[in-house]
Amino acid sequence: xxxxxxxxxxxxxxxxxxxxxxxxxxxxxxxxxxxxxxxxxxxxxxxxxxxxxxxxxxxxxxxxxxxxxxxxxxxxxxxxxxxxxxxxxxxxxxxxxxxxxxxxxxxxxxxxxxxxxxxxxxxxxxxxxxxxxxxxxxxxxxxxxxxxxxxxxxxxxxxxxxxxxxxxxxxxxxxxxxxxxxxxxxxxxxxxxxxxxxxxxxxxxxxxxxxxxxxxxxxxxxxxxxxxxxxxxxxxxxxxxxxxxxxxxxxxxxxxxxxxxxxxxxxxxxxxxxxxxxxxxxxxxxxxxxxxxxxxxxxxxxxxxxxxxxxxxxxxxxxxxxxxxxxxxxxxxxxxxxxxxxxxxxxxxxxxxxxxxxxxxxxxxxxxxxxxxxxxxxxxxxxxxxxxxxxxxxxxxxxxxxxxxxxxxxxxxxxxxxxxxxxxxxxxxxxxxxxxxxxxxxxxxxxxxxxxxxxxxxxxxxxxxxxxxxxxxxxxxxxxxxxxxx
Amino acid sequence: xxxxxxxxxxxxxxxxxxxxxxxxxxxxxxxxxxxxxxxxxxxxxxxxxxxxxxxxxxxxxxxxxxxxxxxxxxxxxxxxxxxxxxxxxxxxxxxxxxxxxxxxxxxxxxxxxxxxxxxxxxxxxxxxxxxxxxxxxxxxxxxxxxxxxxxxxxxxxxxxxxxxxxxxxxxxxxxxxxxxxxxxxxxxxxxxxxxxxxxxxxxxxxxxxxxxxxxxxxxxxxxxxxxxxxxxxxxxxxxxxxxxxxxxxxxxxxxxxxxxxxxxxxxxxxxxxx
Numbered sequence: 001x002x003x004x005x006x007x008x009x010x011x012x013x014x015x016x017x018x019x020x021x022x023x024x025x026x027x028x029x030x031x032x033x034x035x036x037x038x039x040x041x042x043x044x045x046x047x048x049x050x051x052x053x054x055x056x057x058x059x060x061x062x063x064x065x066x067x068x069x070x071x072x073x074x075x076x077x078x079x080x081x082x083x084x085x086x087x088x089x090x091x092x093x094x095x096x097x098x099x100x101x102x103x104x105x106x107x108x109x110x111x112x113x114x115x116x117x118x119x120x121x122x123x124x125x126x127x128x129x130x131x132x133x134x135x136x137x138x139x140x141x142x143x144x145x146x147x148x149x150x151x152x153x154x155x156x157x158x159x160x161x162x163x164x165x166x167x168x169x170x171x172x173x174x175x176x177x178x179x180x181x182x183x184x185x186x187x188x189x190x191x192x193x194x195x196x197x198x199x200x201x202x203x204x205x206x207x208x209x210x211x212x213x214x215x216x217x218x219x220x221x222x223x224x225x226x227x228x229x230x231x232x233x234x235x236x237x238x239x240x241x242x243x244x245x246x247x248x249x250x251x252x253x254x255x256x257x258x259x260x261x262x263x264x265x266x267x268x269x270x271x272x273x274x275x276x277x278x279x280x281x282x283x284x285x286x287x288x289x290x291x292x293x294x295x296x297x298x299x300x301x302x303x304x305x306x307x308x309x310x311x312x313x314x315x316x317x318x319x320x321x322x323x324x325x326x327x328x329x330x331x332x333x334x335x336x337x338x339x340x341x342x343x344x345x346x347x348x349x350x351x352x353x354x355x356x357x358x359x360x361x362x363x364x365x366x367x368x369x370x371x372x373x374x375x376x377x378x379x380x381x382x383x384x385x386x387x388x389x390x391x392x393x394x395x396x397x398x399x400x401x402x403x404x405x406x407x408x409x410x411x412x413x414x415x416x417x418x419x420x421x422x423x424x425x426x427x428x429x430x431x432x433x434x435x436x437x438x439x440x441x442x443x444x445x446x447x448x449x450x451x452x453x454x455x456x457x458x459x460x461x462x463x464x465x466x467x468x469x470x471x472x473x474x475x476x477x478x479x480x481x482x483x484x485x486x
Numbered sequence: 487x488x489x490x491x492x493x494x495x496x497x498x499x500x501x502x503x504x505x506x507x508x509x510x511x512x513x514x515x516x517x518x519x520x521x522x523x524x525x526x527x528x529x530x531x532x533x534x535x536x537x538x539x540x541x542x543x544x545x546x547x548x549x550x551x552x553x554x555x556x557x558x559x560x561x562x563x564x565x566x567x568x569x570x571x572x573x574x575x576x577x578x579x580x581x582x583x584x585x586x587x588x589x590x591x592x593x594x595x596x597x598x599x600x601x602x603x604x605x606x607x608x609x610x611x612x613x614x615x616x617x618x619x620x621x622x623x624x625x626x627x628x629x630x631x632x633x634x635x636x637x638x639x640x641x642x643x644x645x646x647x648x649x650x651x652x653x654x655x656x657x658x659x660x661x662x663x664x665x666x667x668x669x670x671x672x673x674x675x676x677x678x679x680x681x682x683x684x685x686x687x688x689x690x691x692x693x694x695x696x697x698x699x700x701x702x703x704x705x706x707x708x709x710x711x712x713x714x715x716x717x718x719x720x721x722x723x724x725x726x727x728x729x730x731x732x733x734x735x736x737x738x739x740x741x742x743x744x745x746x747x748x749x750x751x752x753x754x755x756x757x758x759x760x
Contacts, residue, residue, distance in 0.1 A: 146617060275616065316618060320621070340723075343721070399722075418710060418711075424613060432628065474629070480606035481607075481610040486607070
């Protein structure tokens with residue numbers, strides 16, 4: 001059963017592979033893209049070694065210095081989408097002296113979301129503490145055979161995972177961007193016209209609602225010099241630039257209001273259920289929200305069975321959510337990997353539109369906000385605070401910085417997902433491993449601070465041996481299970 | 487068909503949820519659902535719960551109907567948990583969330599094989615009939631309690647015997663063939679570098695390819711290990727090469743995505759369509 005899922009997943013992967021024809025060995029230069037600036041002609045070779053990931057690019061970008069000065073006005077940049085990525089990008093742009101337009105279709109949108117933010121986001125983005133509804137300090141991992149492991153004992157008193165309401169967080173970031181000088185437009189982005197000449201502006205077509213709900217809206221256009229696409233997983237900006245597709249998971253979630261005494265159990269505890277019944281390649285969860293819990297699950301390979309998985313998740317948590325009333329049902333796509341093209345010309349994608357969601361945990365809010373900020377910083381720097389026109393090279397700097405900073409995180413989580421979400425024995429081993437204090441410390445440190453810190457080598461070796469031992473035991477039990485017929 | 491009826495009924499429930507949501511979000515209470523909206527919440531919730539029960543029964547019925555052509559192993563277990571009292575795992579030796587090791591003593595010695603088999607039975611049962619995870623009856627058993635030599639004697643040794651047997655047979659015939667072809671006898675072969683390399687490859691092959699499906703599995707493992715890297719590096723490749731093909735695959739992708747969305751009836755549940 002799991003091998004079938006595995007095969008199905010890989011067959012889609014191989015067809016994607018064949019149709020996109022990735023060639024890693026020979027990469028052509030980017031000479032053709034740069035028409036106005038002199039550039040060194042070097043062939044780019046990406047090194048394979050993953051631990052120290054350095055892009056050996058001798059391509060020297062001198063774009064910003066020699067591109068024409070923008071006279072009489074500041075550089076105009078439009079940010080499409082007002083979620084965490086859009087809000088963070090707009091704020092950084094506005095603070096950098098750039099004329100910013102933030103286009104958001106629904107200002108009170110309650111985006112369906114897990115809603116978990118790491119501790120570092122509160123510090124890095126100066127979030128006020130009243131935005132956070134709950135601080136999760138304990139987690140329970142439950143294996144297919146109902147072995148339950150508590151993690152979180154290694155957390156220090158000031159460390160927690162923050163649970164937020166998306167409508168509150170998004171509104172706060174947008175308001176902060178507006179205070180910094182960005183123009184927030186309530187409208188739905190329709191399409192954009194590419195520039196005819198090299199320094200001509202983009203023409204964006206959007207339907208302006210101006211705060212009126214249910215109305216037809218007025219079609220308007222806007223001319224800008226650069227665009228940041230922060231409009232989420234079904235990004236229209238990505239479609240406009242032909243960014244390509246990605247595999248995505250469906251996350252299905254039900255918000256359930258349970259009695260107060262049952263709610264005290266989830267006071268600052270979140271649960272994760274793993275198992276083939278709950279999801280073949282992801283996990284089911286019970287996350288506490290402000291006054292109810294969100295029970296959900298997700299999958300990439302078996303999207304049609306999502307309701308069955310949801311029933312199974314509810315069944316496993318039945319005791320703890322018994323008698324609860326479902327108050328809302330929601331679903332959303334989660335990108336599994338970045339789009340093939342994350343930028344084109346003076347258009348860049350950030351957040352979910354670019355596909356910056358980690359594997360294994362499915363975390364996206366922090367990376368969306370951070371990528372928005374990084375892209376905006378690259379624009380501010382490349383345009384020298386709005387005085388010069390920017391080039392694709394300036395946006396490539398953002399991609400470079402992003403890949404260099406967060407590639408290890410993404411890769412480690414990918415490996416974890418491949419090893420531990422593969423089959424029931426692997427999940428049993430995973431839950432067993434989580435009982436280890438060293439594992440808990442490493443996991444939380446890397447999650448809360450977004451740094452993959454190498455620990456004590458002796459402990460690492462012990463951990464490796466324990467992991468292998470767990471996997472071997474679980475697989476041996478699986479072979480025994482295959483021999484038994486109940 | 488029953489499976490379409492469920493999403494339809496859930497859609498009605500969901501759209502009414504959405505209406506409620508709009509009113510509440512405009513009110514902007516201190517917490518999600520303010521007191522003055524209580525009446526609305528109550529009526530919708532009751533409906534939601536009824537929908538939930540109906541959905542469960544219909545879901546079971548539809549899964550059972552789909553049994554012949556689709557889900558085979560799953561249909562029985564859903565029927566079991568849905569229709570009557572769910573089957574619980576019972577075993578005389580399973581007490582308080584762990585195996586009572588005193589009951590596994592055979593001839594005065596600890597019977598670890600029995601523990602392994604019992605635990606495998608329990609996991610198999612739970613795989614077929616997933617059970618509620620309760621805090622009152624937590625599972626305390628950890629498989630690490632079984633000593634390492636018990637695993638070796640039960641799982642590793644028989645397979646090791648098999649592999650050694652295969653290696654011996656292949657080795658004997660390989661030695662005979664090489665002797666017949668080149669005239670090198672046993673002592674001569676062990677001194678020859680090519681023969682030693684060949685021997686190493688044979689042993690490696692026997693260890694790696696034990697069943698026919700291992701051939702495909704290993705190839706997939708290699709592909710899988712490098713696929714994520716390729717996806718990330720796609721941004722750094724020549725855009726012209728990927729652009730033409732990506733347009734085509736993009737069209738397919740949106741068509742597939744629409745189809746899947748329709749299949750799981752996600753249209754109303756918060757997807758903003760293109």
